[in-house]
Amino acid sequence: MPTQVVQVQPSTNAFSSFIQFWEDVKAIAGPYWYPTKSGERAFSDVIRAWGMLILLLLLIILFVGINAGNTFIHRYLIDVIIQEKDYSKFTSTISIYAVGIISITLLLGFNKFLRRQIALDWYQWLEKNILNKYLEKRAYYKINFKADIDNPDQRLSQEIEPITSSAINFSATFLEKALEMMTFLVIIWSISQQIAIAIIIYTIICNFIGGYLNQEFIKINQAELESKGDYSYALTHVRNHAESIAFYQGEQQELNIIQRRFLILIKNIQRKIGWERNQAIFNRGYRGAIELGMLLVLAPLYIKGEIDYGQVGQATTASYQFAAALEELIREFGVSGRFSSYVERLSEFSDALEAVTKQPENVSTIKTIEENHLAFENVTLQTPNYEQVIVEDLSLNVQPGEGLLIIGPSGRGKSSLLRAIAGLWNAGTGRLVRPPLKEVLFLPQRPYIILGTLREQLLYPNTNRQMTDAELKDVLQQVNLQNLLSRVEGFDTEVPWENILSLGEQQRLAFARLLVTHPNFTILDEATSALDLTNEGSLYQQLQDTKTTFISVGHRESLFNYHQWVLELAQDSSWQLLPVQDYRLQKAKEIVTNTSENTEITIDNSSQDKSQNESEISTSKRLSHKEMNALTYYSVSTIRSKASKGESITTTDGLTYRYDKDPKVLKWVRV
Structure with missing residues (x-):
């Protein structure tokens, strides 16, 4: 049935798209993090990269641990203030709580710094690697003949850095928020198992909805990237051909082309704004639902005396942190849509560079020999x-x-x-x-x-x-x-x-x-x-x-x-192939032959008193300036000058010509 086809096909496509995406990621990340070929990367550089990555992992674990610990300190602090009302305990507890906040602040700063540094090192290596591919074996020249590879300059200058920064940020954020969600879920479980189970189910549903939104967001990002590249290229094209456009007075036509591409870009941005609106509503909605649900469940328990006020505060904080972590995680999945687009375009570009520099199989090619002279030997090009x-x-x-x-x-x-x-x-x-x-x-x-x-x-x-x-x-x-x-x-x-x-x-x-x-x-x-x-x-x-x-x-x-x-x-x-003299003589003979076939002999009976020279001229071959140019070493402008002065010209075959200024003739005639 048609409905069965519609149901199965998207699943297959989604799975194959994910497999292809993962293969593209491995092709881009593998040579940097897992170099398998000798000479790809220095061993010390690999150790440094992994050292910073492990340090980032430890910082994330420490950050989540201290953050979770602070919720217990906060719970105890609330009990001290409301129930025990002990000022000495308050000062000691608030001091510990302050140390935790300071530690979280410092860890957050070092966390951001390490992310940027790891991404920068990776970007520097990846940019250099792709540039080498682009410039070696004249790939930069051959890639222009592949119509499906658009805007290589944009891919090199604007689309590599977001890959490394997005990959590191997404990986670190995913690990951090996943740990936070598990930690705060354990805290909530210790207070109310029913709330924890409800949050788990609710999270699964929200992830399915977020995944659907992200799939469409990936397509929108891809279209936006392409339209930005086309618009940028149109502006660069005007700059590179400014003089030609000025000569043609083609400003209005160029403006029409640029505006047409700009409108396409605006439409893609408007689509993106719409989907970002939907995502923002979704993100804030499920977060608010968690907070509201927690209050609806915890308030009755506190009123009945089943939990104390500190537990209410801890559970509320934990649920808020859980919702914030989930919101950040889904936001990162949204950003990963752009990351996916960048990865796809870079992988496509890298594969194309390798393809154009690869010697095709089962085709004949001209064999090149390097010697200290220049020759073609039975070459068919x-x-x-x-x-x-x-x-x-x-x-x-x-x-x-x-x-x-x-x-x-x-x-x-x-x-x-x-x-x-x-x-x-x-x-x-x-x-x-x-x-x-x-x-x-x-x-x-x-x-x-x-x-x-x-x-x-x-x-x-x-x-x-x-x-x-x-x-x-x-x-x-x-x-x-x-x-x-x-x-x-x-x-x-x-x-x-x-x-x-x-x-x-x-x-x-x-x-x-x-x-x-x-x-x-x-x-x-x-x-x-x-x-x-x-x-x-x-x-x-x-x-x-x-x-x-x-x-x-x-x-x-x-x-x-x-x-x-x-x-x-x-x-x-x-x-x-001819010597220059032989070639010019050959062309002169061809012109003379062609002219002879079209020569008419003119006899003027009304002028019996014309001189013998004029009689010879009237029966001679008549040549244009261009034909005389082919028979001599003179330029056309020099031949015109001699014609106006009445000077004669001797051609390469030894014949002498002069220009007949008779309005009925106006040709070079042989004397």
């Missing part, structure tokens, strides 16, 4: 999901000191080849021979600007290198950034560099790192796209002077002047 072939059966060898330029249509895998060299992508077959990565410097189109001083910017990634201010000034001069020092106080000034440097300045700063590092191999991915031709030429000339072996990806035709070889990638995953 695929996307990481093995769904698309980027380049097929590539074989080439970059000679020391030479430059290779990779060109091709947008999206055809030019940058992917660089990722393969860097070891980021290895899906495919064949062998990749490359030097150790510490000998290779990568210059991306958007340079990485670190959080640090100008000195650290220039020395990155080896910020421990020693260089004088004079040497660094000389480097800035070479990359045309000599005015940068006038904008800051010195090399040891830390400012938000990404905000004060233009993209062109950032690219020149990246080239400065090259001049500082002097790498044997350099990889440039559109590294001069934001520079003018003069700065580009200056930087590439200095790159050639360093005798480094370099590979560039780019679209600018000016880059042909600084490389010896061209690797062209095609749409069908094929490729061709």
